[in-house]
Amino acid sequence: MRLSGKTAVITGGTRGLGRVIAESYVAEGCRVLLGGRDIDAVADLVDKYPDQLASRHLDVRDPDSVDRLLQAAVDRFDGLDIVVANAGMSAPGRVAGLSLEDWAATFETNVTGTFLTVRAALKYLPAHGGGSVITMSSAMATRVAPGASAYCASKAAIEMLTRVAAVESAAQGITVNCLAPGIIDEGMGRALASNAVVWAKYSQKLASGRPGTADEVAAAAVFLVGNDSRYINGHVMEVNGGLDW
Template identity: 55%
Template structure:
């Protein structure tokens, strides 16, 4: 029970990779708030305080909504130990045809949303002995793929933000790290794996010859959330099966 007695928030935690991380945390003794605009397919999740996995609405683009999430979680459970800034979306397409609206949607959710989540989490996570903040990047933050300009730019920004905040909080009881998955058979990655033309190209670039599993990414998140990572700070942990480009 690596997270026994702890409380965590996972934004974008009602579906895909975010929910897999939330479930893994709960199995290790953590009470987890799966925060998202809608319950989505996890509509059975109860409200705060009613179980190990609970749902609370949040729009990570809205500072007031993010602040309300942090406050409600702390007031309900009396502590907040781990925050995973996972909420994200993609609007693929060549830069010359990508609309300003699509660009803005990606940046507002992925990069601005991560900033607002981290910013709001700090004063809560550093109480009660300190804790962990984990951001989510992507292999595309450092590797060029056609049609990924908005998504790649947002994820590269998240990695830089993570390193800066880790340095700014040095000496305080909070670590800030980034988890960078490669191609995963969950969420957005599942659609890629189902596209035979794309997968025949990208799949061959993975040393292990397959997409990752959601539980493999969740295990890395557990490491960053737990005591075993106490001396890991400002780090981008790539979990991609040996992805070359």
């Protein structure tokens, strides 16, 4: 019970990695408020953990929506200790053919959405004694992936936003760290892991020889908000099984 008595907000918790991280936090004794647009998708989780888990509609592109989510966590669970800025999307496209709409949509969700979530966290957490923030990058933030230009660029921006926010808020008892998963057999990574052509290419670069599991990402997400990581700040933690790329 490493997160006993704590309250967490997780954006993009309606499916994929966010949903699995939420269940891991609940298993560690944490109360969790999940945010996303399709909250019907987590009705089963709310039924399963009626005292520990709730959901609220969220659009991370809307500052008021983000603020409402954090306020809802305080109202429902009487505090806030952890914010996981997990919501993200990917619009494929090589630079030469990428539409401005796809570029802007990727940055609006991934970069602006993460900025708004971290900004709200830095407003709410000091009033509740400090806490922990996690942002969500990707192995693609620091590696060239042709056809994923907007996604790669957006994740690189998230890593630097994390480092700056960490230094700016450490004095308030807040850590801001980042997870950078590799190819995970869950969420948007599942399509890569199950595509024979893509997998043939990437598997050669993977020292572990297999995609990661959502539980392996969630284990890192538990560590980065627990007491054992209290002196880790501004760190980008790769969870990729060893990537020779």
